[in-house]
Amino acid sequence: MEVRHSCTSALNIIKRTKKIILRKEKMKKDHVFADKKIRIKPFEFNKEVTNVFDDMLNRSVPFYLESIKRQAQLTAEYYQQGSRIYDLGCSHGNVGMLILDQLKSREFSMVAVDSSIPMIEKYLKRLGRNDNTSQIELVCGFLEDIQIKNASVVLINLTLQFLDIKKRDDLIKKIYQGMNSNGILLLTEKTIHTSKVLDNLQTKFYKTFKLENGYSRLEISQKRDALEKVLVPDTIETHKNRILNAGFTLFDVWLKWFNFASMIAIKE
Numbered sequence: 126m127e128v129r130h131s132c133t134s135a136l137n138i139i140k141r142t143k144k145i146i147l148r149k150e151k152m153k154k155d156h157v158f159a160d161k162k163i164r165i166k167p168f169e170f171n172k173e174v175t176n177v178f179d180d181m182l183n184r185s186v187p188f189y190l191e192s193i194k195r196q197a198q199l200t201a202e203y204y205q206q207g208s209r210i211y212d213l214g215c216s217h218g219n220v221g222m223l224i225l226d227q228l229k230s231r232e233f234s235m236v237a238v239d240s241s242i243p244m245i246e247k248y249l250k251r252l253g254r255n256d257n258t259s260q261i262e263l264v265c266g267f268l269e270d271i272q273i274k275n276a277s278v279v280l281i282n283l284t285l286q287f288l289d290i291k292k293r294d295d296l297i298k299k300i301y302q303g304m305n306s307n308g309i310l311l312l313t314e315k316t317i318h319t320s321k322v323l324d325n326l327q328t329k330f331y332k333t334f335k336l337e338n339g340y341s342r343l344e345i346s347q348k349r350d351a352l353e354k355v356l357v358p359d360t361i362e363t364h365k366n367r368i369l370n371a372g373f374t375l376f377d378v379w380l381k382w383f384n385f386a387s388m389i390a391i392k393e
């Protein structure tokens with residue numbers, strides 16, 4: 126497995142990984158925003174978040190598992206032999222693990238990128254348990270700096286929303302230019318609505334979803350404050366226009382739950 130990096134200390138990751146005892150971890154409960162905070166700091170994908178990330182995803186993203194499972198299947202469907210898969214904002218590899226499973230009988234090449242050192246460290250640790258890891262190149266760096274070449278599948282799952290809004294058009298154009306014909310872009314995002322009425326409705330139902338999943342009103346409100354200016358969602362129309370302007374000719378929203386949408390674009 127090759128690891129490229131632009132994060133400090135990432136060099137030591139492989140050495141440390143070898144020492145890690147490989148055992149199945151129990152999902153740790155997310156209490157990051159449970160206690161009253163005097164000052165809310167901007168949200169970061171740090172060690173504390175990485176440790177509870179699966180619980181956070183499961184309780185905060187409607188249909189998270191369904192979405193990534195289908196994305197792995199779509200990847201298997203559209204992957205072209207000899208090309209590359211890019212997972213931009215790969216975190217600790219939930220999508221990557223499902224893709225490994227889907228493509229286990231095939232040769233493939235995947236570049237998985239994330240700027241968070243704890244996330245990449247955890248991804249490495251998970252890959253250590255898998256026999257089929259040499260096909261994944263982990264990059265600890267910024268997705269906007271990555272060259273996209275010979276891509277048949279590009280996944281951006283819940284990550285474009287964290288990128289500076291001014292850089293989003295260029296990223297999608299770069300992806301289009303580095304993609305082969307019949308390649309696909311899979312994009313999942315939290316979205317807003319152009320209609321205030323519908324926006325309020327989806328925000329209300331999203332809050333209900335989080336309350337049902339055991340988050341308190343305090344946790345919900347402190348996390349919302351931490352994410353303000355860090356997670357900046359677009360409307361589905363903005364995503365669609367950006368994707369079509371980049372050159373993609375086919376676009377669809379294949380999964381939608383109030384303010385969450387999984388989209389596909391195909392370069393014909």
Ligand SMILES: C[S@@+](CC[C@H](N)C(=O)[O-])C[C@H]1O[C@@H](n2cnc3c(N)ncnc32)[C@H](O)[C@@H]1O
Pocket residue numbers: 170193213214215216217218219220238239240241244266267268269281282283284287288
């Ligand atoms: C919500 S998580 C993505 C979840 C993941 N794709 C999954 O399906 O489980 C967002 C990830 O994007 C990463 N990230 C945010 N901005 C980034 C950037 N500019 N370049 C690379 N990674 C970035 C964060 O470190 C974080 O791990």
